[in-house]
Amino acid sequence: MDNKQLTVLLEKMTLEEKIAQMLQLVVSYFVGSEEDGQITGPMESLGISEETVDQVGSALGLGGAAKVIQVQQTHLKNDRLGIPMLFMADIIHGYKTIFPIPLAIGCSWDQELAEQSAIIAAKEAAVSGLHVTFAPMVDLVRDPRWGRVMESTGEDPYLNSLFARSFVRGFQGDDLTSDVNRVAACVKHFAAYGAGEAGREYNTVDLSERQLREYYLPSYKAALDEGCELVMTSFNTVHGSPATGNRALMRDLLRTEWGFDGVLISDWGAVIELIAHGVAEDEEQAAYLAVQAGVDIEMMTSCYVKYLPELVRSGKVDESLIDEAVLRILNLKNKLGLFENPLRGADPLAEEEIVFCDEHRAVSRELASKSCVLLKNTGVLPLQPEQRVALIGPFAQSKDILGPWSWLGAEEDIMPLDKAIQEKITSSNVFVTEGSGIDAMTEEQMQEALDIASHSDVIVLALGESSPMSGEGGSRSDITLPEAQLQLIAHLQTLNKPMVVVLFNGRPLDLRGVHDQVDAVLEAWFPGSEGASAITDILYGDVNPSGRLSMSFPQAVGQIPVYYNHYNTGRPKKESEPDNRYASQFLDIPNEPLFPFGYGLSYTEFKYGEMVLSAEEMTSDRPLQITTTITNTGYKAGEEVVQLYVRDITGEVVRPMKELKAYSKVLLQAGECKEVSFTVTEEQLRYHHYDLSYTSDAGEFAVFVGSNSRDVVERRFRLLK
Template sequence: MEHKQLTELLEQMTLEEKIAQMLQLVVTFFEGSEEDGQITGPMKSLGITAETVNQVGSVLGLSGAAKVIQVQQTHLKNDRLGIPMIFMADIIHGYKTIFPIPLAIGCSWDLDLAEQSAAVAAKEAAVSGLHVTFAPMVDLVRDPRWGRVMESTGEDTYLNSIFARAFVRGFQGEDLKNDVNRVAACVKHFAAYGAGEGGREYNTVDLSERRLREYYLPAYKAALDEGCELVMTSFNTVHGSPATGNRALMRDLLRTEWEFDGVIISDWGAVIELIAHGVAEDEGEAAYLAVQAGIDVEMMTSCYVKHLPELIRSGKVDECLINEAVLRILNLKNKLGLFENPLRGADPEAEREVVYCDEHRAISRELASKSCVLLKNTGVLPLQAELKIALIGPFAQSTDILGPWSWIGAGCNVTPLNQAIQEKISASNVVLAEGSGIDTITDVQIQEAIKVAYQSDVIVLALGESTHMSGEGGSRADITLPAAQLKLITHLKTLDKPMVAILFNGRPLDLHGVHDQVDAVLEAWFPGGEGASAITDILYGEVNPSGRLSMSFPHAVGQIPVYYNHYNTGRPKKESEPDNRYASQYLDIPNEPLFPFGYGLSYTEFEYGEIELSAKVMKPEQPLQVTVTVTNTGKMTGEEVVQLYIRDITGEVVRPMKELKAFIKIMLQPGECREVSFILTEEQLRYHHSDLSFSSDDGEFVVFVGANSRDVVERRFRLIK
């Protein structure tokens, strides 16, 4: 349709039909018949009519090509103007082919594979009838107590931004209308949802405007610059106002400053939650605040349909706001090609061939292997196939490794770790014991584990969190492994056998009682459906681990938030003054995280030479070339993530100790050395000043290059403008 035709369609709509377009309902409203109560119950609870359901603009959570086709066709018969619905869902890290959780994908530092994972998810979702995914989540995360860190790519603004772009490219492709294998992306949660106080879900956020713009907003902007079609509001407050009713955030920043003209959708129930926040007295005021803020679609509450008609008739709300919102919704449907093809890519026959196919599973396996991070290794890994291993722990035979938001993914399709290992080596070289549950342990389990361990050369512990311990609503104050699993480790430690810990989890953990007790730690995260096979490839050296942390692991929960790009303070802790009490420090733990951002080991070793700069002075028209020689000094081919950071020594406002600005992944053979070069520009040195202007300052800078944010070589240069 042309824009003129969309406008003409809008003019034909009644007020009630327009407002119904602004409502999103879950699948329950579109299943069965009114007589069996499947529809009438939900309608009554929301206070809406069957007529409203027939006119609704979008559906949440319905998938499966045959079901979508049936519901869409029925809707088109009931809707007076034949306007198709949009089918949306949370396709976060895969549809049925489940990839590692996004935090793990961030640890791959592999943008191409991240884009491929999103493209696979889009293809499977689209052929199953879906049009929009509520992804990517690009919230900056610094507090691992928050369960939804698993859905982000980590603590760094730059890394989050480039992953945001990669995911949007993968989901949307280049032509949504004509490429029915793609879906529209919805970036979330706008804004700063990851900064909730105390790491508690849905909690208050209170940031300065400068900090918001410097660290939390860029990844959302990157997704929109890549063409992301939708934005989802966050549950939290921003500058004292809940995001879903925050006019300054949505209209002034998102619409006016950033010129975003796509659809803004609330999160589930967020409009009516304006009452609980204390900024709306009732549903009518909640509807007023949300529509004034610019929320186009209300998800699963009915404040709009029940109260906007009267607010418009009374003159409190201008109908032009409704027209603008509905036109944006119609435009999205047009971009998806739904007016020409309401069924779009839904195809039951193709669905059977495409969904969970071997090609997609192979990509999942590769990404899982690149997402695992080797945190410790005293030489026990890689394992030799002839060794007898005791595989012990609650995840030894578990299929609960998909992680939160795996939705269509099914445990019956998951290969458990014991099976993957037994397929790799002789089954007679693997002995099994449960050892403990996730958070329970018995004397019988302990004795069985000890008995099995006695028979082995190496103990492999499969430990971690269950899926429900992270994800939405999964905040935890104590982020150590459950006590039952720590007790299991303590008992097995007495056998004095080599121990390897494989961790399945959705957040960085406090690893005391693990890393200090075992000989090797492999952080596998929730690695997806092919994760066990990928882990086995690493354990036996067929894959050399190359994952690097995209979120720091705390030394203790009392440090949180702990992140690499912190400020120095006026009294920094100095190694040269270990007995100085009057410094910014803890008396009982280090300031530094246990494992820093960018950290990860390999089965080989890499050595960095000195940094060479093309000049000692940078000018705006004269970027610097930064060169370093990296050598593989070990005995195995390995992939290294060469990371470049900068520090602005003196700024108009305080600047971080380090900031990631670029990275390059290189593969080196044993003994091979390679020059790695970066181009560093004046633009990369800019930041938000106290007046919120965005520019760089003349002065001295440090450039760091290394294997992580801690272990680096450095050189200084000066910027002169």
């Protein structure tokens, strides 16, 4: 259809039909689903009729080509104008082939592989009948107590923006109409959902306008610049107003300033939650606030369909707002080619061949291996095949390695770590026991762990959080490992055997009682379908770890939030004044994180040569060239992530100590050296000033190059204007 035809279709719709397009329901409402559209029990609470269901514009949470085809065909018969439905789902880090959690993908610093993971997820979802994924989540996060940190790519606005673009490109491709193997992406959660107070889910967010624009908005904007078709509202407040009813955020910033004309959808129940927030007296007012803010689709509450018709007829809501919203929804359906082909890419036969195929699993394995971060190694890794290994811990035989939001990932498809190691080496050299549960340990478990460990050459402890301990609703005030696992480490440490810890988790942890007690720590996160094989590849040296942290690990939970791009303060702690009490510091722990942003070890060593600047001064039309030489001084090929940071020494407002501006992944053979060059432009030195203007300042800057945000070499230059 062209725009004129869409307008003609809109004109044929009754007011109730238009508003029904603005409602999204879970698939159990619809005839043809497994529940066959029975509106009973809890479903009755929405107060909607079967006639409304027949006109609904989109469905949530159905997977499988045959089911989607059946529901869509039945819906087309029941809808008066034959308007197809959109099918949407939470495809966060894979459909059936599960990739590492997004926080882990961020640690790969590999944009191409991230894009490939989204291409595969889209292909599996599209052939299974889906049209939209509620991804990527690009919320910047500085507090690992928040469970949904696992769904973010970390603490840095620049790195998050790069990954936002990669995921959108992967999901959507170049042309959604012609490429039925892609799905529309929905960036979330707009805005600043990751800044909830105390890391508590759904909690209040209170940021200055400048801080919001400087750190939290860039990754959403990057996703939209890449062409992302949908935006999802966040649950939190922004400047005292819940996002779903926040006209200034949605109409003024998103629509007018940024020019976004795609579909804006609420998160689950977020419209009716305006009442609990205290800005709406009842459902009618909630509907009024949300539609005035520009929310096109209300997910899983019925404020719109119950109250918008009368609000329009009474003149309180202009029908043009309804028409704008519905036209955006129809336009998305048109972009997906649904009017010509309502079944789009749904194909049960192709689904059997494509979903969870070997090719997709191989990419999952590669991405998992690049997402693992080696945090500590005193030389015990890599392991040797002839070593007798005691594999102990709650994750030694567990299949709970997919992590939250692994929608159709099935544990029966997963190889646990013990099986992966036994496939790698002679199984007679692997001794396996649980040692403890996630949060409990029996005397018998402990004794068996000591027995097999005493006959081994090295102990590998598979420890961490269960999947429900992170993800949505998974906020934790104590992010240390559960006490039972810390006791397991302490007991085994008495044997004086080399110990390696492999961590499975959805957030940076407080690693007291872990990193200081063992010889090596491999952060594996929740690594996905092929995670165990990828971990084994690293443990035995077939893969040299190259992951680098996209989020800092705290010394202790009391440091949080701790992040690399912090301010200096007027009384910074100085190494030259260690006894100065009156500095910005903790008395009992360092200010610095245990492991900083960008950190990660390798099985080889990299030496950085002198940093050379093309000039000591730069201008807007004369960028600065920065060059250094990286040498692999070890005996094994490895990949280094060369990172470039900048600091504005004196700004109109306070500037961070460092800001990531560029990076380069460099593969070096043993003994090889390569020259790495970066270009710094005036545009990269801009920031939001006191009046929110986005400009740069003339003056002195520091530039840093190194292997992480802490271990860098520094030079100075000046920007002339």
